[in-house]
Amino acid sequence: METAAQKSRSVTVSDVAREANVSKATAARVLGGYGVVSEKVRADVLAAAKALDYRPNELARSMTTGKSGIIGVVVGDIENSFFSFAVRGISDVARAAGFNVILANSSEQIEVEKAAVRVLIGKRVDGLIVTPSESRDVSHLREIHRSGRPLALLDRALSDFDVDTVTVDDRDAAMRATKILTEAGHRNIAYVTAVDFAGREYRELKQIYTSSVRERIEGFLAACRASGVEKPERFVQLGATNSQETRTITENLLSKHDRPTAILASDSLIALEVFKVIRERGLRIPEDISLITFHDADWTSVTSPPITVIDQPAYTLGKTIAELLIRRLKGETHTPKRVVIDTSLIERGSVGPPPGIKGGQ
Amino acid sequence: METAAQKSRSVTVSDVAREANVSKATAARVLGGYGVVSEKVRADVLAAAKALDYRPNELARSMTTGKSGIIGVVVGDIENSFFSFAVRGISDVARAAGFNVILANSSEQIEVEKAAVRVLIGKRVDGLIVTPSESRDVSHLREIHRSGRPLALLDRALSDFDVDTVTVDDRDAAMRATKILTEAGHRNIAYVTAVDFAGREYRELKQIYTSSVRERIEGFLAACRASGVEKPERFVQLGATNSQETRTITENLLSKHDRPTAILASDSLIALEVFKVIRERGLRIPEDISLITFHDADWTSVTSPPITVIDQPAYTLGKTIAELLIRRLKGETHTPKRVVIDTSLIERGSVGPPPGIKGGQ
DNA sequence: TTATTGATTGAGACCGGTCTCAATGCTAAT
DNA sequence: ATTAGCATTGAGACCGGTCTCAATCAATAA
Numbered sequence: 001m002e003t004a005a006q007k008s009r010s011v012t013v014s015d016v017a018r019e020a021n022v023s024k025a026t027a028a029r030v031l032g033g034y035g036v037v038s039e040k041v042r043a044d045v046l047a048a049a050k051a052l053d054y055r056p057n058e059l060a061r062s063m064t065t066g067k068s069g070i071i072g073v074v075v076g077d078i079e080n081s082f083f084s085f086a087v088r089g090i091s092d093v094a095r096a097a098g099f100n101v102i103l104a105n106s107s108e109q110i111e112v113e114k115a116a117v118r119v120l121i122g123k124r125v126d127g128l129i130v131t132p133s134e135s136r137d138v139s140h141l142r143e144i145h146r147s148g149r150p151l152a153l154l155d156r157a158l159s160d161f162d163v164d165t166v167t168v169d170d171r172d173a174a175m176r177a178t179k180i181l182t183e184a185g186h187r188n189i190a191y192v193t194a195v196d197f198a199g200r201e202y203r204e205l206k207q208i209y210t211s212s213v214r215e216r217i218e219g220f221l222a223a224c225r226a227s228g229v230e231k232p233e234r235f236v237q238l239g240a241t242n243s244q245e246t247r248t249i250t251e252n253l254l255s256k257h258d259r260p261t262a263i264l265a266s267d268s269l270i271a272l273e274v275f276k277v278i279r280e281r282g283l284r285i286p287e288d289i290s291l292i293t294f295h296d297a298d299w300t301s302v303t304s305p306p307i308t309v310i311d312q313p314a315y316t317l318g319k320t321i322a323e324l325l326i327r328r329l330k331g332e333t334h335t336p337k338r339v340v341i342d343t344s345l346i347e348r349g350s351v352g353p354p355p356g357i358k359g360g361q
Numbered sequence: 362m363e364t365a366a367q368k369s370r371s372v373t374v375s376d377v378a379r380e381a382n383v384s385k386a387t388a389a390r391v392l393g394g395y396g397v398v399s400e401k402v403r404a405d406v407l408a409a410a411k412a413l414d415y416r417p418n419e420l421a422r423s424m425t426t427g428k429s430g431i432i433g434v435v436v437g438d439i440e441n442s443f444f445s446f447a448v449r450g451i452s453d454v455a456r457a458a459g460f461n462v463i464l465a466n467s468s469e470q471i472e473v474e475k476a477a478v479r480v481l482i483g484k485r486v487d488g489l490i491v492t493p494s495e496s497r498d499v500s501h502l503r504e505i506h507r508s509g510r511p512l513a514l515l516d517r518a519l520s521d522f523d524v525d526t527v528t529v530d531d532r533d534a535a536m537r538a539t540k541i542l543t544e545a546g547h548r549n550i551a552y553v554t555a556v557d558f559a560g561r562e563y564r565e566l567k568q569i570y571t572s573s574v575r576e577r578i579e580g581f582l583a584a585c586r587a588s589g590v591e592k593p594e595r596f597v598q599l600g601a602t603n604s605q606e607t608r609t610i611t612e613n614l615l616s617k618h619d620r621p622t623a624i625l626a627s628d629s630l631i632a633l634e635v636f637k638v639i640r641e642r643g644l645r646i647p648e649d650i651s652l653i654t655f656h657d658a659d660w661t662s663v664t665s666p667p668i669t670v671i672d673q674p675a676y677t678l679g680k681t682i683a684e685l686l687i688r689r690l691k692g693e694t695h696t697p698k699r700v701v702i703d704t705s706l707i708e709r710g711s712v713g714p715p716p717g718i719k720g721g722q
Numbered sequence: 723t724t725a726t727t728g729a730t731t732g733a734g735a736c737c738g739g740t741c742t743c744a745a746t747g748c749t750a751a752t
Numbered sequence: 753a754t755t756a757g758c759a760t761t762g763a764g765a766c767c768g769g770t771c772t773c774a775a776t777c778a779a780t781a782a
């Protein structure tokens with residue numbers, strides 16, 4: 001009657017120990033893979049474990065060891081393929097190193113991001129990889145640091161956080177892309193980006209709290225100025241946070257009497273919507289308007305014409321930051337590294353000279 | 362001197378209790394939000410908690426309650442936007458209900474899937490949502506069931522598993538799509554799908570161990586036969602598991618002397634590659650070849666011509682299965698539901714009559 | 723005034739592992 | 753024969769919560 005199976009309570013070390021006629025401590029030693037045990041006992045315990053179909057409770061294990069084997073990842077939006085590739089890079093590296101990943105979406109909202117970080121800390125993740133949605137409010141990131149957990153930043157740097165960071169050369173990439181446009185003769189180039197900012201009107205760099213966005217704008221402005229464009233600030237369009245907003249912005253842009261002859265989109269979701277609106281308006285690319293976007297999304301190569309893009313190695317970005325974090329989790333104490341990964345510009349067919357209305361340079 | 366901060370050990374209930382001059386049990390009551398406490402004591406404890414910046418250890422909490430508040434999700438491939446949308450649906454519902462999601466990728470490999478399930482059970486997730494990569498080896502799914510955790514199946518049903526399942530009307534969808542093709546006059550239609558099968562050659566339905574794939578093939582074959590196509594089996598192409606394989610398959614297909622006049626792709630990743638190869642070959646869609654694909658991926662609407670697709674509501678699929686699972690996790694004991702969600706066929710411009718070489722019906 | 727009742731609070735077991743330390747047994751050295 | 757020394761094993765504390773049960777106390781009823 002003692003063999004009667006309990007409801008469905010899971011098998012514990014004690015159960016195995018009893019079955020193998022050894023102490024709980026000994027059973028734990030072989031099951032947990034630590035300490036020393038004689039061959040005979042080891043075999044007995046293993047046999048008992050198999051017979052009972054023992055499964056270690058990782059939760060309990062985590063509680064004593066203090067390590068959960070989990071890496072928390074907070075990302076802007078998984079639906080954006082840039083992030084899903086990055087996450088895939090993180091996951092692959094993590095799994096290979098024996099870590100699991102808990103994924104959270106911030107929807108680029110600081111409050112959601114803070115909540116996610118809080119939950120993750122509560123779950124006692126071993127480390128966090130975050131794509132900070134802004135640099136003004138970073139109290140929650142400070143907390144991570146204070147809790148002793150390593151933090152790593154993905155895609156967006158934070159000047160006053162000296163932690164492992166992997167970004168791409170945003171400023172430079174934006175400059176190169178813009179330069180291609182100015183060299184083709186464009187002087188009225190719109191830069192459409194996704195920052196959610198009350199008022200929408202762009203005024204100065206200081207109002208942008210996301211490093212990557214700021215750097216790209218910086219690069220865009222620099223390249224515009226270099227080619228003699230006056231007050232390029234007026235071409236910066238903020239607020240393309242979702243397809244509806246992007247659509248509105250693009251429609252406004254295309255309705256202006258001096259509509260831009262080229263558009264630079266800060267991500268592929270924006271570009272897709274821009275592309276659609278351009279199409280709907282019956283405008284031709286690149287004859288009527290040129291287009292370049294950040295991120296080599298799959299669709300950009302199959303449109304007619306295919307789109308010129310800035311290729312951000314998203315997978316590598318994720319892979320690299322995960323490697324850095326894991327090295328730290330394994331005890332390495334290198335000084336925080338700031339890795340900047342090169343992007344490349346893939347020229348396809350979406351850039352041409354501006355329509356001859358007002359002429360080139 | 363007693364105020365001296367400990368290294369960086371985290372603040373526990375006991376610490377708060379001491380600070381507030383109450384017992385651990387009482388502090389736990391207010392911090393844990395259970396039992397009853399007087400207003401005064403509650404205020405004291407809360408104040409102490411704030412002063413000490415107390416953060417509950419979810420791990421410890423999970424250990425006693427037996428619930429981790431985590432839903433484990435094992436999916437074929439997050440990079441596939443079908444899955445990333447589904448995951449987004451799951452995540453949104455989960456977060457709203459106070460659950461977290463641990464995501465694992467199986468890469469459609471049964472061994473990886475089994476390992477992932479094992480890990481997730483070890484982490485004591487409250488329930489699992491799995492996209493089973495095959496129906497032959499389901500021992501690991503049986504284990505989930507035996508461990509008392511609810512299991513829910515996403516996108517793929519398992520005949521001998523009576524658990525909550527959400528799928529789409531694959532058979533019907535494939536039939537409708539094929540019918541559009543046959544009605545346009547096609548009789549030589551290739552169906553390209555991603556099952557990894559030694560030998561690649563399709564022989565019979567029984568060799569397909571993924572329900573959705575099987576049903577689609579079934580629908581395809583039925584529609585072909587209905588329009589008088591003989592031995593439509595020979596048009597089924599297995600093995601398009603990655604872009605390279607897909608490319609090879611498509612190239613072979615297009616090189617045949619009696620090359621298909623239409624292609625039906627089982628997912629958007631496959632279709633994208635097929636589309637590219639068709640383009641490279643200088644063939645025109647739909648004049649030279651027609652194309653339909655499962656999943657309304659973003660790129661399908663911006664190509665020239667835009668692609669006719671079977672729209673699978675991936676987000677809804679994820680949302681629905683998560684809702685079902687969560688209801689169960691909250692104690693509801695409804696009999697397992699098998700929800701089949703309708704797909705819709707979005708006709709765009711990639712279907713036309715077959716080129717007039719051999720003529721239509 | 724004393725017993726009864728209900729509201730609070732405290733003590734301590736427990737979850738399922740890890741890990742320290744002492745006890746035991748056996749071999750080898752004196 | 754006695755004992756130091758090493759390899760094994762066992763007992764039990766601990767991690768940080770939850771939760772049961774008993775104790776305390778003031779207020780109400782008899």
